Amino acid sequence: MSSQLLSFTDRGIYCADGDFYIDPWRPVARALVTHGHSDHARWGHAQYLCTHQALPVIRHRLGDIRAEGIAYGETRQIGGVEVSFHPAGHVPGSAQIRIARRGEVWVVSGDYKVEADGLSEAFDPVRCHTFISECTFGLPLFRWQPQRLIAEQLAAWWQGNAAEGRTSILAAYGLGKAQRLMRLLPDAGPILTHGAVEETTRILRDQGYALPPTIRVSAGVDAKSHPGALVIAPPSALGTPWARRFGPAAEAFASGWMALRGIRRRRGLGTGFVISDHADWPGLNAAIRATGATRVFVTHGYTTPFRRWLEEQGYDAGIVQTEFGAEESDAAVEADPA
Structure with missing residues (x-):
């Protein structure tokens, strides 16, 4: 046998x-x-x-x-x-x-x-x-909404923050989720990226994956240089000195785990987008x-x-x-x- x-x-x-x-x-x-x-x-x-x-x-x-x-x-x-x-x-x-x-x-x-x-x-x-x-x-x-509905929610959040003079900081995993979110969002302003996200994005872009233009956060890149921007960063960047450089900001996390209200509450997040890979x-x-x-x-x-x-x-x-x-x-x- x-x-x-x-x-x-x-x-x-x-x-x-x-x-x-x-x-x-x-x-x-x-x-x-x-x-x-x-x-x-x-x-x-x-x-x-x-x-x-x-x-x-x-x-x-x-x-x-x-x-x-x-x-x-x-x-x-x-x-x-x-x-x-x-x-x-x-x-x-x-x-x-x-x-x-x-x-x-x-x-x-x-x-x-x-x-x-x-x-x-x-x-x-x-x-x-x-x-x-x-x-x-x-x-x-765990039942996900269609992707197009999440895209609409993300766009409304970003545009609302920009209208109030706040930078939008969106936490997402650096391979896959971050790039997926970039493609979902409208051309409503500059997209800034944490170095860890940008490195992976560059590699995928070089392979031929169609991704929108992004700007790596470095010295001199902040809320003053790019008002109304969306910042995409790893979850570990939320609440850190790196994130605080953007002054008045709204933070959110994009993850399937945001379906659980208790997690959003313990993380101190007012906004969570339920989207998972x-x-x-x-x-x-x-x-x-x-x-x-x-x-x-x-x-x-x-x-x-x-x-x-x-x-x-x-x-x-x-x-x-x-x-x-x-x-x-x-x-x-x-x-x-x-």
Whole structure:
């Protein structure tokens, strides 16, 4: 009897027949990486394989690494298995990873969202027997509004602040969310960026992703030099001396966690925009159905209630314990809607 195609270890999801790990969190000889966020693309592996689109940001973040890119949909034979990468819709370059052996197919989702955002390569369901799915927002209360409505809310907030003489400071994760927000916003004034956001934006722009002009915040760039500006910065910049250079300002955070009023209150934020690069409850269920899988492992989020829900729907469901989640962990540790 053949062994299970993938196994779950203290280093990450492992394929013995190919002798590789998927998004491992401890150093390994060969890592297949779904995308460039720091909780999935970690330093210390001997070899990396990711999509061509994800590779530039991963190199920027990890430095001198031995890494190779692969095209979406390209099949690669690694040991005794066939491997291919497919769009996950999470951030630019993000992928689901398909592993096949003698007719048996598993797919590891990485992080994903099903709504096309106009920037990331759109989610493409992959048929399989076993699906390993993230469930960051795996509770029924998480249901995202259409992106166009969030764009209208963002524009109204920015324009209202400008009319009152305040700078708008919008906190968003530096890879994916920040650039998605730039594309959503109208040409209503200058967009200033924190250095961490600007570096990633420059890399994506150089790759051909269509992004509007931005101005890096440096000496002499402030509210006086750019009145009515929107500033996009990492969440860690809120409330710091760096942010206070903009004088009278309104601060907001763009995240799926803003659906929880308690988090906004504890952060002291009057404004939160509910927009996520992860699938919501309907998105998770639709994505799983589209795979045709009969067995589903869940990870990274509300795993226990989501597993229970899947079992009630007739799936053979399990939980994979991982160390993913750093990109949103500052909010996730507070998230307790129960």
